[in-house]
Amino acid sequence: MEELQFKPLSEEQIDALLLLQKTVFSSLKRKEQLSTLTKEEFESILTGKGYMVGVFFKEQLIAARALLQPSSEETEHLGLDAGLTKDQLNQVVYQEISFVHPEFRGRRLQQKMGDWLMQKLVNEMTSFSFICATVAPTNPASLIDKFKQGLEVVALKEKYGGKLRFVFFKNLNQTHDVVVLDEKEVELTALDEQRHLLQKGYRGMELKRENGRYYVRYQLRTK
Numbered sequence: 001m002e003e004l005q006f007k008p009l010s011e012e013q014i015d016a017l018l019l020l021q022k023t024v025f026s027s028l029k030r031k032e033q034l035s036t037l038t039k040e041e042f043e044s045i046l047t048g049k050g051y052m053v054g055v056f057f058k059e060q061l062i063a064a065r066a067l068l069q070p071s072s073e074e075t076e077h078l079g080l081d082a083g084l085t086k087d088q089l090n091q092v093v094y095q096e097i098s099f100v101h102p103e104f105r106g107r108r109l110q111q112k113m114g115d116w117l118m119q120k121l122v123n124e125m126t127s128f129s130f131i132c133a134t135v136a137p138t139n140p141a142s143l144i145d146k147f148k149q150g151l152e153v154v155a156l157k158e159k160y161g162g163k164l165r166f167v168f169f170k171n172l173n174q175t176h177d178v179v180v181l182d183e184k185e186v187e188l189t190a191l192d193e194q195r196h197l198l199q200k201g202y203r204g205m206e207l208k209r210e211n212g213r214y215y216v217r218y219q220l221r222t223k
Contacts, residue, residue: 004109006116009052009064014042016061017052024099033139035160037097044068050096051125053116055109062104065113066096067121069128078132081155082169088130093121095133095149095168098142110145118149122172129173134165137191140214143207153204153216156195164191166204178221188214 009017018039025034037045045052045066055063070077072089079092095117100109121128133151135142143166151168159165185208186193194204194216202218209215 004062004107005056006113007054007056009046009054011043011046013054013061014039014046017042017054017064020061020064020101021097021099023101027102030136030138032163033136033142034099035097035134035163045096050093051117051120053113053120055100055104055113057104062101063099063109063113065098065110065117067117067125068094068096070094076159078134078167078169079130081157081167082130082132083154084130091127091129092132093125093128093130095131095146095151098145110141111148114145114149129171131168131170131172133168134159135168136163136165137188140188140207140209143188143216147204147206153194153198153218155198156191178223180219180221182220184218185215186218188216194218 021036025031025036028034045068050066050068052064052066054061070092072086077089077092078094079089084092095114098110098113131151133146135146146168149170151170153166154169155167157165157167184197184202186197188207197218200220202220204216205219206217207214208217
């Protein structure tokens, strides 16, 4: 098969992005797994408020993933869910939308795009200190992706007009070691139990699969 190409995206690809997003959304059995973006939101990301990588096969855009710099005045800013102060919000970047054409799933493209963007973030976008993201509890593939990027679950709450989401967070500048005080594994579907742990200060560290069921590993650690 012809090699896939990873390239930064620009405004020229907006129509292709919208078409790909429509194709991916139509293929989902659980539509709540993807919070789609408008043309204006894509334009905002591609004209200074973020960065996008695309994967191409024979000139066709078959996958895309975005970083977004949110407004520090956003009322539902994910940095607030992670316990940041208002002064720290301008140092936050979101891991935004990520989608892969149905015919190209199973190639770890979401993770590969994430690695590509993380390199960009660390090497070139040095004004950012924190990463935030959200994932639906019904989307194990995206949960695994975020954990592999080193993000941790810090909250479970309704976002985007009532859609239940895990809130992920990573401090890019954390250098000190932490001590694990307690550890628990909770089945992914046990949402109330996970909320309780998060409210007590636990953080989700990993998604594991055992006997066909998914479990989230939580840790309570020193700060």
